[in-house]
Amino acid sequence: MTAAAAEHAREALGWEHLGVPDLRGRTVVVTGGSDGIGREVALHLARWGARLVLPVRDRVKGERVRARLLRESAAPGSDAVTLVDLDLADLTSVRRAAEEVAGLLGEERADLVNVAGAVSRRRRESVDGHELLLAVNALGPMLLVESLLPLVHQRVVLVTSHAHTSGRVDLEDPHLRRTRWTLPRAYSRAKLVAMQWGLDLGGRMPPGTQVQLVHPGWVLTNLQNATGDPRLDRLVTAASRPFAMSAPQGAAAVLFALTQPLPPGSYIGPDGWQHLRGRPTLIARSERAADRDAAARTVAWMWREVGLDGDGPRNRGPAPV
Numbered sequence: 001m002t003a004a005a006a007e008h009a010r011e012a013l014g015w016e017h018l019g020v021p022d023l024r025g026r027t028v029v030v031t032g033g034s035d036g037i038g039r040e041v042a043l044h045l046a047r048w049g050a051r052l053v054l055p056v057r058d059r060v061k062g063e064r065v066r067a068r069l070l071r072e073s074a075a076p077g078s079d080a081v082t083l084v085d086l087d088l089a090d091l092t093s094v095r096r097a098a099e100e101v102a103g104l105l106g107e108e109r110a111d112l113v114n115v116a117g118a119v120s121r122r123r124r125e126s127v128d129g130h131e132l133l134l135a136v137n138a139l140g141p142m143l144l145v146e147s148l149l150p151l152v153h154q155r156v157v158l159v160t161s162h163a164h165t166s167g168r169v170d171l172e173d174p175h176l177r178r179t180r181w182t183l184p185r186a187y188s189r190a191k192l193v194a195m196q197w198g199l200d201l202g203g204r205m206p207p208g209t210q211v212q213l214v215h216p217g218w219v220l221t222n223l224q225n226a227t228g229d230p231r232l233d234r235l236v237t238a239a240s241r242p243f244a245m246s247a248p249q250g251a252a253a254v255l256f257a258l259t260q261p262l263p264p265g266s267y268i269g270p271d272g273w274q275h276l277r278g279r280p281t282l283i284a285r286s287e288r289a290a291d292r293d294a295a296a297r298t299v300a301w302m303w304r305e306v307g308l309d310g311d312g313p314r315n316r317g318p319a320p321v
C-alpha cells in the first residue's frame with residue numbers, strides 16, 4: 001500500500017476511522033466495473049493490491065478502465081486486471097462468463113462483488129423474455145454468483161438498493177406483464193428480489209464464507225440518466241449535485257462490506273438521513289427483505305427461472321443478524 005493510495009482512500013471514502021486493507025495476493029471478481037460505483041470499487045481494489053477479474057458488457061469501455069487500473073494497480077503484471085464478456089440480460093452470456101471466470105481462477109479462490117445494475121425508462125425484456133430490470137438486477141447476478149459459489153474465497157458482496165423498501169414481490173406476475181410497469185415499481189421490485197436472494201444465500205454459503213448486502217446511497221452516476229432526454233438528464237444531474245454523493249463516495253459502502261469485519265449477512269449503507277449519503281454503517285432492511293419464508297419462495301422461483309434447479313436451493317441456515 002503506497003502512502004498516496006492510503007491518503008486517497010482516507011479522503012475519498014471518509015475512512016480515516018478505519019484501516020486501509022492490504023489485498024495483495026487476493027483476487028476479486030467485480031461486475032459493473034466499467035462505470036460508476038463499480039469502476040471506483042475496482043480502482044480502490046487495484047490500488048490495494050488485489051488482482052481483478054472484471055466481467056463487462058462493453059469491451060471498449062472495459063479496455064479503457066483496464067488500462068487505467070493497470071496504471072494504478074499495486075498488483076504486478078498485465079494479468080492484474082482481466083476482462084470477461086458478460087451481459088446480465090442474457091443468461092447464455094452469464095453461463096459463459098461464469099465458465100470463463102472459473103477457468104481463469106483454476107485452483108484459486110476469489111471474492112465476488114456484484115455492483116452491476118440498471119434502470120430503464122420503459123418496460124423492456126431480456127433476451128430470455130424476463131422483465132429487464134429483474135433480469136439485470138437480480139436473475140443474471142443470481143445465476144453468475146450461484147454458479148461461482150464453490151470458488152468464493154471469503155465474501156460475496158451484492159449491491160442492491162434501499163429502493164427495495166418500497167418494493168413488492170408478486171410471484172403471480174413477477175415480470176409485470178399484467179401489472180402496470182413503472183420504473184419505481186420495477187426497480188424496487190427487482191432490488192427487493194435481490195435482497196431476498198441475498199438473505200437466502202447467506203444461509204447457504206460454504207463454510208468460512210459470507211454474504212454482505214449493500215445500499216451505496218444516492219450517487220451521481222449514469223443511473224440518474226433515465227429520462228431519455230439528455231437535456232433533462234443534465235438538469236436532473238445538476239440539481240442533484242449538491243445533495244448526492246460522488247461515485248468514489250458511493251464506492252465506500254461496497255468496499256466497507258468487502259473488507260471490514262462484519263456480522264455475516266449484514267446490510268450496509270450510508271449513515272445519513274434516509275441513508276442517502278454518509279459513511280458506511282450497518283442499516284436496517286425492510287421487513288419484507290428480512291422474511292425468510294418469502295425469500296425461500298422467491299429464490300425457488302428464481303432458480304426455476306434461470307434453469308438452475310427445479311427444486312430450488314436447500315440447506316437453509318440460521319436467520320441473519
Ligand SMILES: NC(=O)c1ccc[n+]([C@@H]2O[C@H](COP(=O)([O-])OP(=O)(O)OC[C@H]3O[C@@H](n4cnc5c(N)ncnc54)[C@H](OP(=O)(O)O)[C@@H]3O)[C@@H](O)[C@H]2O)c1
Nearest residue numbers: 032034035036037087088089116117161218219221222223
Ligand atoms: N447511483 C445510485 O444512486 C444508486 C443507488 C442505489 C443503488 N445503486 C446500485 O448501484 C449499482 C451501480 O450503479 P451505478 O450507480 O454505478 O450505475 P452505472 O454508472 O449506470 O453503472 C452500472 C454498471 O452496471 C453495468 N451493467 C448495466 N447493465 C448491464 C448488463 N446487462 N450486463 C452487464 N453489466 C451491466 C454497466 O455497464 P456499462 O458500462 O456497459 O453500461 C455499468 O458498469 C447498481 O446495482 C445500482 O442499482 C445505485
